[in-house]
Amino acid sequence: MHEEELFDVTIIGGGPAGLFAAFYSGLREMKTKIIEFQPVLGGKVHVYPEKMIWDVGGLQPILGSQLIEQMVGQGMTFQPEVAFNEKVTSISKDEAGYFILHTAANRKHFTKTVILAIGGGILKPVKLEIEGAERFEITNLHYTVKSLARFKEKTILISGGGHSAVDWANELAPIAKKVFLTYRKENLKGHEADISRLANNGVECLLNTSIEKLIATPDHERIGTVLLKSNDNGEGFELSVDEVIINHGYERDKELLVNSEIKMDLWEHRISGSVMSGTSVPGIYAAGDVLHHDGKLHLIAGAFQDAANAVNQAKQYITPEANSSGMVSSHNDLFTQKNRDLMKHLYRQ
Numbered sequence: 001m002h003e004e005e006l007f008d009v010t011i012i013g014g015g016p017a018g019l020f021a022a023f024y025s026g027l028r029e030m031k032t033k034i035i036e037f038q039p040v041l042g043g044k045v046h047v048y049p050e051k052m053i054w055d056v057g058g059l060q061p062i063l064g065s066q067l068i069e070q071m072v073g074q075g076m077t078f079q080p081e082v083a084f085n086e087k088v089t090s091i092s093k094d095e096a097g098y099f100i101l102h103t104a105a106n107r108k109h110f111t112k113t114v115i116l117a118i119g120g121g122i123l124k125p126v127k128l129e130i131e132g133a134e135r136f137e138i139t140n141l142h143y144t145v146k147s148l149a150r151f152k153e154k155t156i157l158i159s160g161g162g163h164s165a166v167d168w169a170n171e172l173a174p175i176a177k178k179v180f181l182t183y184r185k186e187n188l189k190g191h192e193a194d195i196s197r198l199a200n201n202g203v204e205c206l207l208n209t210s211i212e213k214l215i216a217t218p219d220h221e222r223i224g225t226v227l228l229k230s231n232d233n234g235e236g237f238e239l240s241v242d243e244v245i246i247n248h249g250y251e252r253d254k255e256l257l258v259n260s261e262i263k264m265d266l267w268e269h270r271i272s273g274s275v276m277s278g279t280s281v282p283g284i285y286a287a288g289d290v291l292h293h294d295g296k297l298h299l300i301a302g303a304f305q306d307a308a309n310a311v312n313q314a315k316q317y318i319t320p321e322a323n324s325s326g327m328v329s330s331h332n333d334l335f336t337q338k339n340r341d342l343m344k345h346l347y348r349q
């Protein structure tokens with residue numbers, strides 16, 4: 001007897017991979033649960049709600065926040081159970097062969113199969129290591145860009161040299177008064193095309209340069225000036241700013257992968273899996289950024305394919321004689337009534 005209900009599939013993580021897995025498992029008539037650490041669904045896309053996303057198949061450019069809405073809407077089509085604010089810390093198996101997912105709050109979830117859609121783990125931005133910096137987090141020191149509007153006509157300093165920093169410099173340049181990008185090394189790490197766009201967008205790159213000190217405005221409330229230090233000659237110079245954005249990457253909470261009672265083969269901080277989304281443990285599958293194999297595409301588009309593969313594998317784990325893949329939408333009985341309703345709505349307009 002289980003203290004909790006038994007599910008066919010439990011998806012850990014409610015980002016793009018987890019949401020599409022929830023949709024697809026509903027399509028395959030599996031009893032589905034999502035467990036998400038955050039109080040919301042959407043995963044890492046919440047880091048860039050106002051970024052324009054161009055590379056999701058079949059979609060015209062779409063804002064991150066709009067994509068979240070679309071993905072959540074699709075993910076909830078078959079009304080999976082969703083457990084928010086729960087961090088899965090370990091996976092074990094009971095005597096009946098079912099998986100038990102243990103959470104940080106000592107809850108147990110019982111499931112026949114598991115899909116790990118945990119992205120890079122639970123992400124926390126790497127904070128600026130300058131004493132007292134945290135007091136500016138309520139005014140003009142940012143670790144994510146939640147609203148483009150607040151950066152309009154502002155002088156912005158972005159610190160970081162990876163994709164995220166380069167992306168934000170390009171996104172903000174057209175609306176900002178001026179964007180400076182400081183990076184402690186000589187070469188930025190973003191995509192080549194994005195790095196070329198920096199110059200076209202008028203972004204001033206301060207390479208081999210680091211933030212040394214944040215100097216407050218006279219009312220002590222905001223950062224007014226940033227003291228930057230050249231790593232070439234140690235010389236410092238001051239820059240007046242309105243907003244400072246830090247993109248120094250993320251600390252990953254990898255407790256689940258490292259401490260799980262059931263161990264899975266890993267590749268660095270990811271799961272070493274198969275092109276069909278299998279892991280080294282039968283019954284446990286992986287989808288999205290957490291999955292590693294030679295053909296893996298680390299984009300939202302790639303997460304969708306992993307998710308469908310993972311669900312199809314989970315379905316056959318539970319019911320070996322089941323079809324290896326789901327029916328396309330047009331041939332699926334589950335959509336017949338929904339299609340009728342949608343058509344009625346479409347032709348009424």
Ligand SMILES: Cc1cc2nc3c(=O)[nH]c(=O)nc-3n(C[C@H](O)[C@H](O)[C@H](O)COP(=O)(O)OP(=O)(O)OC[C@H]3O[C@@H](n4cnc5c(N)ncnc54)[C@H](O)[C@@H]3O)c2cc1C
Pocket residue numbers: 012013014015016017018035036037038042043044045047048051052053054055056086087088089117118119120121122123164167256287288289290298299300301303
């Ligand atoms: C700044 C930025 C810009 C990007 N731009 C693009 C773009 O333009 N196009 C594109 O295709 N991709 C882009 N990406 C990448 C894209 O966001 C990721 O590929 C995608 O989010 C991966 O989806 P996922 O579901 O695998 O993981 P995630 O989105 O990371 O979701 C994982 C979820 O799992 C949860 N979780 C983790 N561990 C646990 C646990 N132990 N218990 C419970 N819940 C847990 C997390 O809280 C999170 O909600 C961008 C990424 C960043 C950072």
